[in-house]
Amino acid sequence: MYLPDFDYYAPPDLSEACRLLREFGSRAKILAGGTDLLHKMKHEEFTPEVIISLKNLSALREIRSEPGQDLLIGALATQNEIANSSLLQEKYRSISEAAWNMANNQIRHMGTIGGNIVNAVPSADLPPILIVLGARITLVSTEGERTVPLEEFFLGVHKTVIRDDEILTQVIVPAQTTTGSTYIRFGLRKSGALAIAGVAVAVTMEGEICRSARIVLAAAAPLPLRARQAEQVIVGQRVTPGLLEQAGLAAAQESRPRSSIRGSTEYRRDLIRVLTRRALHKAIQKEHI
Amino acid sequence: MAEVLTDSGQRKYHLINLNVNGDTRTLAVKANALLVNVLRDQLDLTGTKKGCELGDCGSCTVLIDGKPVNSCLVLAVEAEGHEITTIEGVSHNDKLDGLQESFLENAAVQCGYCTPGMILAGKALLTHNPHPSEKEVREAISGNLCRCTGYVNIVKAILAVAEKTAPEEGEQA
Structure with missing residues (x-):
C-alpha cells in the first residue's frame, strides 16, 4: 500500500511551521505521529499536496506543571509519554490511564495527544476525559495565538473550529477542584480496537452528596457529547446505586450513536447506560485524580 | 532539512x-x-x-x-x-540472540510471518524490563497479531529468556 505524492517540509521551528501553513492553507496537512493521517492518506480520504512535519519541534513534547498551577501537555506528547509520565500518574491518573488503554504499544509510541484531538473522530479516547477536566487548547498561527475550551472545539466528524492556518500546540488542564475522574471504554478487543462506546466522568463529592458532575460520551454522537441530563440526575443528590442507574439511563437516552460494523445504535446505547453507571461509581470512589 | x-x-x-x-x-x-x-x-x-x-x-x-x-x-x-x-x-556475527534461540526452543514459530515483529516487541520489553510478568509480556506484544500459535509459546519464549538472566538486587524475580 503506497501513499499519494506530496511535497514535504520539516520546519526547524514553530514560526516557520506557521508561515508554511499560512502559505499552503487547506492544501497542506500537519504531520505529527502519523498514525491517523497516513492511514487516511492510504485510503485517499485525505490527499494533501503538502505535508508539514512537526518532527523538529521537540519543545511541543513537554509535559509540565507548577504546584497549584495549570498542567501543560505539549501537542506532540505521545500516548505512551502521557501514559508513562510520573507527573500524570500522580496527579491526573485518569488521563494517563485513558492514554494507556486507547491503543496498542506500537501506536502509542507514535500517536500524539494533538493528533487525537485535531482529527476529530467520535471514537477518540482523549477528548472526553480532557473535556470533563475542563481542558483548554492553544491554537497558534502567524496572526498570534488563541485559547479555546476543548468542549467548544468540535463541530462534527473531522470538523472543528481550527482554521486552515492554525496549529494546535498545547493542552491546558486547570488545577482541579473535582474529587475524582475516570474514563472507561469498551472495544471488541482489549488491544488495538476502536472504542464502540466510552464514558468520561469528573465529580466533586462532599461526603455522600455529589456537588458537581461532568459526563462526556465517546462514540455516542458525531462529536464528544456532554450528557447534561445524566449530570442533572445526580448533582445535589445523595449518591445511591439506583441513582447511578438512573443517570446511566439518562445518558443512554440523550446519546445518538450511529450504527456501524462495530456496533448498532441500540447496542451502543445500552453500553453507554452501563459504562456511565460504572464510570460514575469509579469516580465517586476515588479520593483524587 | x-x-x-x-x-x-x-x-x-x-x-x-x-x-x-x-x-x-x-x-x-x-x-x-x-x-x-x-x-x-x-x-x-x-x-x-x-x-x-x-x-x-x-x-x-x-x-x-x-x-x-x-x-x-x-x-x-x-x-x-x-x-x-x-x-x-538483533543477531550478531551470525549468532542468534538469546530471544531468537528461545523462540526456537519453545516452538514459538509456526508460519513465521509475525516472528520478526514479535521478537522486536519482545526485545524492546526485555531491554527496559528484564524480568516482566506474564501480563507485561502480553501487553508488550498486544500490537502483534499471530494467527497460528495462540500466543502461548510466544509468551513462554519471552518469559524463558527473562528467567535465564539473574534478577538484579532488590528486583523481584
Missing part, C-alpha cells in the same frame, strides 16, 4: 542518512516513501514483513530509538536522525 534533488521529470527526492542496525545508509527517497518499503526494497532488509499496512497487525514492527513502531505508518524522511533496528540487527 535534508537536501532535495529534482530529476528530469520534476520528481523530488530527499537525500537522507538512515541509521539502520548501526550502519549509516545514505539514500534518495521520495517524500511519500514509507519506512517499511525503503527497508525492504532499497536496503534489502526483507526480514521486516508487510501485513495489514494499516498499523493493526504489527508484522512490520521495527525499533526506533529502542521503541517498537509500525514501519508501515512512518515516512522514511521522518526516520532520519533516529536509530532504527530491524530483525536483521
Whole structure:
C-alpha cells in the first residue's frame, strides 16, 4: 500500500511551521505521529499536496506543571509519554490511564495527544476525559495565538473550529477542584480496537452528596457529547446505586450513536447506560485524580 | 532539512542518512516513501514483513530509538536522525540472540510471518524490563497479531529468556 505524492517540509521551528501553513492553507496537512493521517492518506480520504512535519519541534513534547498551577501537555506528547509520565500518574491518573488503554504499544509510541484531538473522530479516547477536566487548547498561527475550551472545539466528524492556518500546540488542564475522574471504554478487543462506546466522568463529592458532575460520551454522537441530563440526575443528590442507574439511563437516552460494523445504535446505547453507571461509581470512589 | 534533488521529470527526492542496525545508509527517497518499503526494497532488509499496512497487525514492527513502531505508518524522511533496528540487527556475527534461540526452543514459530515483529516487541520489553510478568509480556506484544500459535509459546519464549538472566538486587524475580 503506497501513499499519494506530496511535497514535504520539516520546519526547524514553530514560526516557520506557521508561515508554511499560512502559505499552503487547506492544501497542506500537519504531520505529527502519523498514525491517523497516513492511514487516511492510504485510503485517499485525505490527499494533501503538502505535508508539514512537526518532527523538529521537540519543545511541543513537554509535559509540565507548577504546584497549584495549570498542567501543560505539549501537542506532540505521545500516548505512551502521557501514559508513562510520573507527573500524570500522580496527579491526573485518569488521563494517563485513558492514554494507556486507547491503543496498542506500537501506536502509542507514535500517536500524539494533538493528533487525537485535531482529527476529530467520535471514537477518540482523549477528548472526553480532557473535556470533563475542563481542558483548554492553544491554537497558534502567524496572526498570534488563541485559547479555546476543548468542549467548544468540535463541530462534527473531522470538523472543528481550527482554521486552515492554525496549529494546535498545547493542552491546558486547570488545577482541579473535582474529587475524582475516570474514563472507561469498551472495544471488541482489549488491544488495538476502536472504542464502540466510552464514558468520561469528573465529580466533586462532599461526603455522600455529589456537588458537581461532568459526563462526556465517546462514540455516542458525531462529536464528544456532554450528557447534561445524566449530570442533572445526580448533582445535589445523595449518591445511591439506583441513582447511578438512573443517570446511566439518562445518558443512554440523550446519546445518538450511529450504527456501524462495530456496533448498532441500540447496542451502543445500552453500553453507554452501563459504562456511565460504572464510570460514575469509579469516580465517586476515588479520593483524587 | 535534508537536501532535495529534482530529476528530469520534476520528481523530488530527499537525500537522507538512515541509521539502520548501526550502519549509516545514505539514500534518495521520495517524500511519500514509507519506512517499511525503503527497508525492504532499497536496503534489502526483507526480514521486516508487510501485513495489514494499516498499523493493526504489527508484522512490520521495527525499533526506533529502542521503541517498537509500525514501519508501515512512518515516512522514511521522518526516520532520519533516529536509530532504527530491524530483525536483521538483533543477531550478531551470525549468532542468534538469546530471544531468537528461545523462540526456537519453545516452538514459538509456526508460519513465521509475525516472528520478526514479535521478537522486536519482545526485545524492546526485555531491554527496559528484564524480568516482566506474564501480563507485561502480553501487553508488550498486544500490537502483534499471530494467527497460528495462540500466543502461548510466544509468551513462554519471552518469559524463558527473562528467567535465564539473574534478577538484579532488590528486583523481584
